[in-house]
């Protein structure tokens with residue numbers, strides 16, 4: 001099972017290039033797409049979901065070009081868009097039956113699948129409630145349920161944690177892990193902690209370009225020896241911000257303790273610190289800025 005994105009660019013009206021010559025090879029597992037607002041994540045996801053087409057480049061699903069044969073992927077695809085709308089008066093069963101009908105699914109097997117999904121997503125206690133009364137987390141789980149109706153091999157989820165409270169976020173992460181198995185799950189976020197614990201692969205996007213694609217431990221390795229801890233007097237913080245890439249600040253009795261991402265020690269007394277993925281992300285963005 002593989003999804004290959006080859007030299008994909010996407011131009012919108014007004015000469016906006018949302019994606020630029022993107023190459024990305026995905027295999028079974030959870031792929032986290034990380035990037036700031038406007039990086040091109042939703043554009044890429046819409047293309048993967050065959051809703052939008054690249055301006056140039058190709059996408060192959062198990063070797064088949066999805067522009068030429070979109071149905072090859074569509075029947076194996078589950079997609080949860082960012083702006084997923086529900087019918088607030090329907091209860092979960094009614095809504096999922098409706099979503100199944102739109103996908104051309106029906107019959108007793110589908111009814112059974114709906115009940116299994118409601119159980120899996122921990123919504124079985126709310127079968128009679130209208131979706132309009134659901135919390136953000138419950139609505140999102142309904143969105144995931146509709147994406148899973150056809151037991152997809154490729155599950156594409158756009159910014160699934162937006163609007164979730166911290167508890168719901170944690171639950172969502174463990175749900176992703178439960179769902180991973182014999183499929184590719186691609187999900188986008190601009191929040192690093194969503195990815196840290198779950199993703200097998202991290203792809204970092206910025207301004208339509210792929211800045212990095214690797215597993216979390218290689219990303220961490222790439223920034224080893226480039227993260228420093230220093231203490232500076234309070235009044236020097238503005239100066240420090242202008243000079244260095246700072247990934248953290250902690251107030252101490254003797255001043256401000258800074259975490260700095262830098263190729264060389266920022267000050268002679270700087271002490272090397274253990275990198276986090278946040279440091280790696282900042283380092284990659286910093287290198288992009290220098291390029």
Ligand SMILES: Nc1ncnc2c1ncn2[C@@H]1O[C@H](COP(=O)(O)OP(=O)(O)OP(=O)(O)O)[C@@H](O)[C@H]1O
Nearest residue numbers: 012013016018035036037038039040041042043044
């Ligand atoms: N339909 C459109 N027409 C014109 N420009 C668009 C359109 N959709 C997106 N863009 C632009 O393309 C770029 C990438 O947008 P995209 O929504 O893919 O980014 P994103 O990483 O998903 O950001 P966000 O997290 O804000 O959704 C942005 O500059 C955006 O303004």
